[in-house]
Amino acid sequence: MVTTVGAEIPFVDLKAQYAAIREEILAEVAEVLEGMQLFLGPRQRAFEATYAAYCEASDCISMSNGTDALELALRALGVGPGDEVLTQPNSFIATAEAISATGATPTFADVDARSATLDPAEVAKRLTPQTKAIIPVHLYGRPAEMAALRAVAQGIPIIEDACQAHGARYQGRRAGSLGDLACFSFYFSKNLGAYGEGGAVTTSDPALAERVRMLRDHGSKARYEHDVVGRNARMDELQAAILGVKLRHLDEWNVRRRANAATLSAALAGASLVLPMPGGAEIEEVFHLYVVQHPERDRLRAFLGERGVQTGIHYPRPIHLQKAYADLGYEAGAFPISERLSATILSLPMYAELTEDQIERIAASVREFDHVGA
Numbered sequence: 001m002v003t004t005v006g007a008e009i010p011f012v013d014l015k016a017q018y019a020a021i022r023e024e025i026l027a028e029v030a031e032v033l034e035g036m037q038l039f040l041g042p043r044q045r046a047f048e049a050t051y052a053a054y055c056e057a058s059d060c061i062s063m064s065n066g067t068d069a070l071e072l073a074l075r076a077l078g079v080g081p082g083d084e085v086l087t088q089p090n091s092f093i094a095t096a097e098a099i100s101a102t103g104a105t106p107t108f109a110d111v112d113a114r115s116a117t118l119d120p121a122e123v124a125k126r127l128t129p130q131t132k133a134i135i136p137v138h139l140y141g142r143p144a145e146m147a148a149l150r151a152v153a154q155g156i157p158i159i160e161d162a163c164q165a166h167g168a169r170y171q172g173r174r175a176g177s178l179g180d181l182a183c184f185s186f187y188f189s190k191n192l193g194a195y196g197e198g199g200a201v202t203t204s205d206p207a208l209a210e211r212v213r214m215l216r217d218h219g220s221k222a223r224y225e226h227d228v229v230g231r232n233a234r235m236d237e238l239q240a241a242i243l244g245v246k247l248r249h250l251d252e253w254n255v256r257r258r259a260n261a262a263t264l265s266a267a268l269a270g271a272s273l274v275l276p277m278p279g280g281a282e283i284e285e286v287f288h289l290y291v292v293q294h295p296e297r298d299r300l301r302a303f304l305g306e307r308g309v310q311t312g313i314h315y316p317r318p319i320h321l322q323k324a325y326a327d328l329g330y331e332a333g334a335f336p337i338s339e340r341l342s343a344t345i346l347s348l349p350m351y352a353e354l355t356e357d358q359i360e361r362i363a364a365s366v367r368e369f370d371h372v373g374a
């Protein structure tokens with residue numbers, strides 16, 4: 001009994017999204033090109049104001065990408081050589097790379113086995129006098145346990161890695177307003193994605209906002225006056241215009257992601273996998289990724305692939321065991337929960353445009369694995 005093999009179910013499907021907003025996008029892009037103000041123009045200023053308000057923060061500084069946003073947020077806090085910054089091992093490498101780019105050393109605390117976000121009790125054990133900042137990741141679109149983290153941090157600044165959590169809420173407040181600073185990526189496949197590179201820092205601290213803004217543009221407030229050694233980390237006007245259009249649709253897309261996740265979870269009930277942890281009363285997640293756990297992940301993944309269901313693994317090797325970080329000296333077993341998750345997690349297709357039929361086919365393929373594959 002093999003499920004009828006229809007068209008491939010892609011892991012992300014940006015063509016469907018583009019088809020729905022094509023006219024709006026093309027009109028904005030045409031206006032930018034007519035005006036030929038390609039950097040730090042009106043679209044960028046408008047996007048910063050709108051996105052700051054959306055995130056319930058007082059400032060938004062648009063950026064070249066999420067990695068630069070993390071690096072400049074750290075530098076605005078004065079983080080540099082000799083300092084440590086604590087994050088989680090089960091993130092995209094960029095979280096640690098941004099720490100390294102400042103000259104500081106990444107350190108890690110393990111995550112909660114169910115939520116896959118930073119475990120505040122583990123953070124408490126790993127803080128040292130050198131820890132200058134903590135970066136919890138709102139992984140898969142689920143906000144970290146910010147209140148408990150704030151309590152154990154004892155005043156150490158917290159930077160949200162909100163690169164996967166545009167629009168998520170924690171205790172009623174938006175990601176982007178939960179830490180001292182927050183960093184976003186607008187990489188094409190994120191819940192809010194550009195048609196190129198993009199990122200942003202949000203904060204409600206005016207002094208930090210000013211520092212990030214200067215660092216982004218060669219350390220300068222007035223042209224050819226450079227107060228600190230900065231970077232070129234600007235967003236371009238075309239991406240700002242595109243993001244401005246897409247931001248108008250973000251809430252509706254997130255509502256549909258949550259509805260699709262609920263439908264998929266209901267369809268998978270009773271199957272041999274661990275479903276994503278329900279958000280709970282304090283958490284409104286945005287399902288950047290829909291991640292299940294299965295003891296025979298690789299066989300399940302191959303089986304789904306044969307049935308046209310594309311999947312991903314986020315992430316197959318924890319950061320502390322990456323070759324790039326061999327000189328930090330960690331060995332297997334250092335962060336057992338992150339390591340176990342890396343061997344069992346599987347990301348199923350998740351986006352606003354998933355159809356009921358596609359969701360049913362994903363669930364049917366998993367059930368078929370239970371019957372014949374196991």
Ligand SMILES: *Cc1c(COP(=O)(O)O)cnc(C)c1O
Nearest residue numbers: 065066067092094095163185187
């Ligand atoms: C995407 C992502 C980043 C990096 O963003 P870029 O825009 O690709 O530089 C950092 N952290 C996390 C958790 C991400 O998902």
